[in-house]
Amino acid sequence: MKISVFMDDFRTCPIGYVLAEDIDECIHLLRNFSIDHLSLDHDLVSKTRNGLLLVHMMVEQQLFADRITIHSANSGAGKAMYMFLKQAQEDFKMPPMIKIIHRPLPLFTS
Numbered sequence: 001m002k003i004s005v006f007m008d009d010f011r012t013c014p015i016g017y018v019l020a021e022d023i024d025e026c027i028h029l030l031r032n033f034s035i036d037h038l039s040l041d042h043d044l045v046s047k048t049r050n051g052l053l054l055v056h057m058m059v060e061q062q063l064f065a066d067r068i069t070i071h072s073a074n075s076g077a078g079k080a081m082y083m084f085l086k087q088a089q090e091d092f093k094m095p096p097m098i099k100i101i102h103r104p105l106p107l108f109t110s
Contacts, residue, residue, distance in 0.1 A: 002036040005029050005065070007051070009044050010107065022046065023054040030063035038065035042072035042081060055081050059088045064098055071105040078104055 006017040007026045013019035017037075020026035022044055029035065042051035051072060058064060068085060072078035082102040088094035 002034045002066070003029070004037040004039075005033075005035055006039045007054070008039075008041040008071070011041070011105065014039075023049050023051075023057070026054055027057060027061075027063065030058065030065070035065035037067045037069065039069045039071050040081065042070075042074045042077035050077070051081050052077060052084070055084050059085070059093050064094060067099045067101070069101045069103055071103060073104050073107050075104065078102060 004017045005020055005026060006013045007020040007023070009021045017039070018029060020029055026038075026040075030038075040051050040054065044050050051070070070078045070081045070085075072081065079102065082100060085094065085100045089096050089098070089100070
């Protein structure tokens with residue numbers, strides 16, 4: 001059975017997802033579960049252990065999900081995460097069949 005993971009330390013976790021509040025929790029889930037959808041934020045409590053570091057670790061350790069969405073509202077950092085993953089695919093460091101989406105979510109909903 002596959003799970004879906006939502007890494008964020010601020011937004012409410014969507015129904016049907018497992019919450020990871022930091023990159024260590026996310027890496028643990030990537031290592032121990034088969035993941036269908038991985039939705040990632042950039043800005044976390046730790047300014048240095050953020051979403052960009054996570055995607056670097058994912059590529060280095062070959063830890064992937066079937067689909068990856070970058071949902072960070074930080075436009076520059078979210079785009080950097082997206083571009084890093086796309087480049088990893090072009091460089092054959094990441095399977096090309098993994099769908100990568102850049103879809104920022106607002107921090108607050110009304």
